[in-house]
Amino acid sequence: MNSHTVKAFDNDIGRLRGLISQMGGLAEDAIARAMQALARSDLDLAEQVRADDKRIDALEAEVERLAVQIIALRAPMAVDLREVVAALKIAGLVERIGDYAKNIAKRVPMIESEHRIEPISILPAMGRMAGDMVRAVLDAFAARDFAAAMRVVESDTALDDFYDSIFRTLVTYMVENPRTISQVAHLLFVAKNLERIGDHATNVAEMVYFAATGTQMADRDRGGEQEQ
Template sequence: MPTTGHTIKAFDQDLDRLRASIAEMGGLAEAAIAGAMRALIDRDVNAANAVIENDARLDALEAEVERQAVQVIALRAPMANDLREVVAALKIAGVVERMGDYAKNIAKRVHAIEPGADLQPLSLLPEMARITGDMVRMVLEAFIRRDPEQATQVSERDRAVDDFYNSIFRTLLTFMMERPQSITAATHLLFVAKNLERIGDHATNVAEMVYFAATGTHLAEREKGGDPARG
């Protein structure tokens, strides 16, 4: 079937809809991370419940992106660069949905921590959450703009998230040894830090997809920091 101006315009509109859905997912994931951390800091169960309930919107958007991407491939038969972008959108939607799941997991910790628990090390987590939220925002902007340079910057920022996780792990370990009564609460905080670290990893995975979709080449593999939990 010959390519016409009408076909090209329709395909561009399809891509715009895909990008808009991905952008909405990214905004929801970033808001979920920030909301879960606020709920944890404030020990606000109602705010935590809101984060948990809002995750259903991310699930629905992922399904919508999948439907849109399959339809575009079936109807438009995109090639080369265009096909890479559609496939990237399909993969990115799944990764962003998992980011939302990690934020939901953080919100669930609010229910698990006893009201009177000593959460002194909690002060280390908000900055780590801010960086991961920024990575989510930046990498989705890179996808919308097809910007490989910004995707590279996101990948490089993951080192800071890894460093935060390693520092928090050691701080919490010391805290638990000095205050055995705090072990349960500190363990919940450790899971929060691990969830944030995984969000950073997923943002880096998206950055790699964005880079490949934009350039057709793979982003150089980044050396990760060691996980102290693995020895």
């Protein structure tokens, strides 16, 4: 590439990364608002989270168009190609994180009832943990910080343990309060969605690591993937 082409490529990559950071901000926000809607039985907020997911989808489509255009026009090699492909995959993962937040929002009307079920109160802490992972991995992406990405992967174990504990708590609660089983079953899915958000943040971390180092993180069989 000549210096003009290099500069054009850098601009393209900058735009790609900017779009992904935007997506990440929206996804993190969607998790926080979905959990808030759940905790407060706020149907309007839940509906808004669902509607706003379209913005994340639109950004992903933009990333895809731009990435394909970069590959076709600039035919980047090695490190540069790796960066474009990583960006494309990260956008796909963040879009799915947004979907999980949307799915949580969709459960809010199903869980609402006159009798507030108790175990709902343990889910926000898990939601914060998942949201923190998403923020941390997008910071690692923005800073191209592969050590920070590795820490995100490690933190997924704590989220998996949290999920296992919530699963047991919810099952016990169902056994003791059979009238609430239908609602609590929806909470099981909410907890599972949060656990999957952690898995996807982990996958993003692996792509950040790959883009930065050119090698895959060691192949691990993850707790969360084990369970679901």
